[in-house]
Amino acid sequence: MQKRFFLSEDEIPTQWYNIQADMVNKPMPPLNPVTKQPLKPEDLFPIFSQEVSRQELDMEHAWIDIPQEVREMYTYYRSTPLVRAYGLEKALGTPAHIYFKNESVSPVGSHKLNSALAQAYYCKKEGVTNITTETGAGQWGCALSYAAKVFGLEAAVYQVKISYNQKPYRRSIMQTYGAQVTPSPSMSTKAGRKILTDEPNNPGSLGTAISEAIELAMSTPNCKYTLGSVLSHVTLHQTIIGLEAEKQMQKAGEYPDIVIGCFGGGSNFGGIAFPFMRHNILEGKKTRFIAAEPASCPKLTKGVFQYDFGDVAGYTPLLPMYTLGHNFMPANIHAGGLRYHGAGVIVSQLLKDNLMEAVDVQQLESFDAGLLFAKAEGIIPAPESCHAIAAAVREANKCKESGEEKVILFNLSGHGLIDMSAYDQYLSGSLQNFIVTDEMVNDNLQKLEKFV
């Protein structure tokens, strides 16, 4: 019984998959917040590299060539293993066949590197010398810092101050790769200075860090901003996960009935799901796709589909998305990568069109599943990935009741070795659930201007 499936280097996909080209109902366009006009790629050039700006709005090309330089760097850690989770199946006593794609083996410990390498490469190619970004717990910041080093760029990362102080390991990793890491809010930008002047002990937020990183990019010559999720070009780069998994499932002689990813902004979920969803769209396959979001930040299960800003301060274009309101303050769960108020525009459209499903998972259920997985498979999963595992466990338990041998595939987006304090709290019984009701969401959305 083979447990792990790999691809040889010449089997690794040479193109990413752009689902926008195959969608019957395309995502609605991002809008300029002032003119309310649909954005063109050129409108994004001041902030992002030109190539990702074009990819962001590309509704035509289903397949985008992965540059040779990026493919070469992918071979440093790809293909990642597709693993038959015999240990988990046995622990659950389920007839289901459970597979996971193990993105935790990337040198930075998560799937984030797949897009960081692409974004850094395009910047380098276009003559950019410096790149900026924001990071919370630090998964994306680590990936971007390493990618910058690979392509000879200087990286400046604004890390949410409370994470910078509480989770020093990821800060150290970024610095080991040579990045400049600044706790946000900082005195180095107007946005940061304003907040610090008003509130010297402000702990920071992803929204503030985004504002600082964009401001630095806009005010520095040859400098661009990069983002780790939400946007369509990021998900495009992450489709390498699903494209590999598709070939690896062939080697395993199976095809998934259910594909599951945890959900923050959408890039790891879309990354594993879209290449399989393509067969639903084009060939009428009936695979189910489940996004597993935290119950404390339930934009897919309790949010509203409307135009909203991507950041707290309202600097970004208006995006058509399921949102809790860009003023929503998620509870401080350990799955920091899932604490985001909105969903990317592609996933939002797909959910609206019932081409996928969403479930919410409480923090305690996510760690129950994570611990079960750690004991059964040996790998300690990231708190974010625990949400995908929990959804997979639910489906596997349904199979146990019904006796069905369904094939379940989920994405293990990262490992939890830098998040052991979360496991400590779980084991000591001090972890909490956080409930968000429809009423709380509605109250929050009421406070927002209707933009469109």
Next chain:
Amino acid sequence: MQKRFFLSEDEIPTQWYNIQADMVNKPMPPLNPVTKQPLKPEDLFPIFSQEVSRQELDMEHAWIDIPQEVREMYTYYRSTPLVRAYGLEKALGTPAHIYFKNESVSPVGSHKLNSALAQAYYCKKEGVTNITTETGAGQWGCALSYAAKVFGLEAAVYQVKISYNQKPYRRSIMQTYGAQVTPSPSMSTKAGRKILTDEPNNPGSLGTAISEAIELAMSTPNCKYTLGSVLSHVTLHQTIIGLEAEKQMQKAGEYPDIVIGCFGGGSNFGGIAFPFMRHNILEGKKTRFIAAEPASCPKLTKGVFQYDFGDVAGYTPLLPMYTLGHNFMPANIHAGGLRYHGAGVIVSQLLKDNLMEAVDVQQLESFDAGLLFAKAEGIIPAPESCHAIAAAVREANKCKESGEEKVILFNLSGHGLIDMSAYDQYLSGSLQNFIVTDEMVNDNLQKLEKFV
């Protein structure tokens, strides 16, 4: 240019290699410290499982079957990748071909699991229900905790108290796998109580933790003790590393001129080196083998070959080894896994017979090399592994001078993600070197009784 080489599951070796059978000069026997008589396997049965007791002293069988149950667990993470370090070669500008075996992809982050699974399996098979061990920084403790969970055993780990308090992440990992972790010295054993009574704030040591773990095993029904390095059966299990690497080097179309491992007790070094050394012994190949030890704990380069105890308290058999004296207190370097006063009996004999070499590496040089590697290959190496990298860098730089295209293979025994505080200190300039002179070693050895 292929970068990573894997084996299919049916190519993974089915036997470990016992170099003792092929050695012309066998290791001298361990002695009973009271009678001074050579040990027989039965003498070890009260402490260890019977099977590893036999393996420990087996001078006859060059190949030992890996039990099917252990092979099945190996497929959870093996084969580990053999990687051509193109990034490091480029950074050094060397004509050398550098390869590393990446044991850091094991679920517990190091090679330690290779022996933990075997030891736990044999205990289970022999009707043992509980196993004990000691751990310093926690690499071995994590591996043993997971292996115990796999085979349904209860694990009790004594962790050196200062590490228990200062490096809580590995403690959390052990607890996540379900192990009972006790800071040592503890009140749960006579040995611990005595120390705590004399000195309530004693920070603990590996020697004390060993004493506590052995005492618990001896005083508990169906309980055995396990050890993570030094002993010959541990190195035997680790030869899976070199046996895989041999097949993977064939796929790469090369054979190593130099094989390098970092050196604590000898298990990861022997694990990668012995399968290649076999060809030196049997076929006259001329591969060089280099053990890279910390300059602060230089048993191979400055120690003396003599009978000595394996632990500080003097509870173990007398072992013929290169030693700094079992009373040697290594400086508190970050490579905790290399802080051991002696070398295993096999390596000691091989070094005495000039079948291998040893070099010492200062702490700062090790982190210089580790940082270079992290930036070039993306993987942050464990402080222990940094010593192997430093030795590889030295050899690669010699090739640069001479223009030789030598093939260098080293073992990346683990990742450093749980050791980022060490990198922090390195980056902030607060890391130190520690010098041990011949005089200091001689003074120390003078204080010891001559046992044989």
